[in-house]
Amino acid sequence: MPKVSDWVLRKETRSSRGREAEWLPYKGLGLRLGEVVRFRSEVSLVGLAEGRKWSVRSKIGNGGHGYDEDDYLDCFGEPEKIGKIGTNIEDFKCSSLVVEALELCNEEQKKIQYEHYGKDNPADVSKIKALYHELNLQGIFFEYEAKSYDRLMSSIKAIPRKPVQAVLKSFLAKIYKRKK
Structure with a gap:
């Protein structure tokens, strides 16, 4: 299993937009639980921490x-x-x-x-x-939002460790269909 150093985490925090800082505690927890979460692909689908473009182009897609x-x-x-x-x-x-x-x-x-x-x-x-x-x-x-949610949930469910899934699902619940 690949290792992600603290230096990489600090570099990611400095190099991207502010939402990445919201994600790092969840990513760090995933690493401590023994799961490497593919940071740029799964997370970027809901814009938690991506730099500029979605991994998958869809409607309303010039940002995360x-x-x-x-x-x-x-x-x-x-x-x-x-x-x-x-x-x-x-x-x-x-x-x-x-x-x-x-x-x-x-x-x-x-x-x-x-x-x-x-x-x-x-x-x-x-x-x-x-x-x-x-x-x-x-x-x-609304169509994009639903598809984005479904894609991310599929990615989360594919992670073999249930504790990591639980953490990611709780985070997704906080941002999906937010009102402010």
């Missing part, structure tokens, strides 16, 4: 699931539930939603996107959100 979920909540989440008013549209952020919309848009819809995206005006934001509804980005996200 956690980042896409943040983008989804920023646009469609209720401010009183997520604890903030989402501003990705106004701030001209390259969110997974705008990338997916541009892939799905016809020429007329692209004109709407170019004309109204990145403007700090409620009327412009409303037009972009209406376009997202027209393109069914919520439905695409």
Whole structure:
């Protein structure tokens, strides 16, 4: 069985995005339980710790699931539930939603996107959100979310040690279908 040194764990923490720090205690526990968890593949499917791209390209896929979920909540989440008013549209952020919309848009819809995206005006934001509804980005996200969950659960169930499975399942339960 391969060994992962403390140096590798520290290097991974420094070299990637913040979500990796959330994952390290779970990864460390898996290692102590004698199981090497394939960090970049299984974990990246739900965006716990991945660097840039998903292992498997799917709808809404320019970031990890956690980042896409943040983008989804920023646009469609209720401010009183997520604890903030989402501003990705106004701030001209390259969110997974705008990338997916541009892939799905016809020429007329692209004109709407170019004309109204990145403007700090409620009327412009409303037009972009209406376009997202027209393109069914919520439905695409829900479909992706369910498939992502199923893939990760299959990966977790394939791990032979039940204690490691339990830890990973508990972590997945905390992040799947989160509301804020």
